[in-house]
Amino acid sequence: MVKEGDLYWGDALEILPTFPDASFDAIVTDPPYCSGGMTMSERARPASVKYVQSRQQLRWPEFESESMDQNAWMTWTYRWLKECKRVAKDGAPIVIFIDWRQLPLLTTLLQWTGWRWLGVAVWDKTEACRPQMGRFAAQAEFIVWGAKGKLPAKRHVGTLPGVFRYRVEVPGVKLHMTGKPLGLMEDLLRIAEPGGRVLDPFAGSGTTLLAARNLGLQAVGIEASPQYYQIAKGRLQRREETIRL
């Protein structure tokens, strides 16, 4: 198994089973949505074609798991949610990014795997990525959250907002095609008990891990793509620099 510090390179469904039971205080992740189309043929297009506007050269490395049909995505999501539940401590919160098309399926899967569904928070990107005439813009991304059993009555966590307003970052600042703003991830990670151990099984360019460390949390990540594994590793090593990417 390849790893560097707390960052693992490999398939989440292969790495997760090597972790002991009840070893994480929170799961925070942004899995592949596989939502680029309602039809199988649209889904089968690679992510770089689905999510990048027409006719510009490839800017992002490909990421896997984006070419599943609805059924494959469902089985796959079921399995990693189940594994995450095993490695989470009782009462641990889980926070998952999802887009509107997959939201109903994800809330169902979350409950099927035994997690308790507690709400839907919103990432307001404040401007439409692609405004369209005559339709509401897809300006929000959704954040499904829940817990393994009940959230403990007394937690050392304050009150948290339910809508987070952050602009999408431009390529160069964001290092993954679907990379999230660092401030957004820091806000979300405040759901975790201070000093706790956080897992991101789909680490991408490592923003969750970086944000976690900024908050004084321990962070463990898994990333399947060799390119993003290298990018995340580099970011974590450079964390001491003052520039916050």
Place this chain on the structure above:
Amino acid sequence: MVKEGDLYWGDALEILPTFPDASFDAIVTDPPYCSGGMTMSERARPASVKYVQSRQQLRWPEFESESMDQNAWMTWTYRWLKECKRVAKDGAPIVIFIDWRQLPLLTTLLQWTGWRWLGVAVWDKTEACRPQMGRFAAQAEFIVWGAKGKLPAKRHVGTLPGVFRYRVEVPGVKLHMTGKPLGLMEDLLRIAEPGGRVLDPFAGSGTTLLAARNLGLQAVGIEASPQYYQIAKGRLQRREETIRL
């Protein structure tokens, strides 16, 4: 059948069948969510008890259909969605408020009844919601939208945002326990073709109808509660006054 102008008093499932096919350009509504609890007994409590904090006297007339269990709500929603589809013209948009708990069920029902699901917009109520320690606030309400078939390629509608930020109004300004800000409804109604005919089968205090008329749309509403029917009737009649309630 009791009606006054374009406002009908009665059960939507009884009034809708009296409308002709393909007679509306848009459906915009805020149905009872029936979301107050995950158990049947919790749901069975009247809305004024479920949603209003303890120890204050009854401020709002009760509204019906808020005391259904999940199964009853599902069958009921299926039936009114189906009727709405019949009375909608081809290409007409539908816009429905819902809370996070019922969102997955509503998107399923929308598709089961033959509507095309096109997205989820967000009403961000901004800060004024009940904070909770250690959890994300339930600060947003969700707006499921779609169309009967495809939206026409050429519509006389501009680009619309996907997140709407409006504070919850105080009692006195809002006339229904769950009343929506007038500006919010006006924003949402911009999805309708200018001059079109809009239906709200759960009119409540009539904010949708008022907003529609402010935008120069024809508006038809149905309201089951005699109290809210009177309130909505009064507001529409007073519309000429400059004060916008």
Place this chain on the structure above:
DNA sequence: CCCTTCTATGAATCGTGCT
């Protein structure tokens, strides 16, 4: 009679705006 499950009731979170 004890244990489990269900149900009914009310306390409490804090930023904001109104009095």
Place this chain on the structure above:
DNA sequence: CAGCACGATTCATAGAAGG
């Protein structure tokens, strides 16, 4: 300007019901 009311909630807990 201080105080108070308010929120399409959520949860804990006491009491009832059932096996």
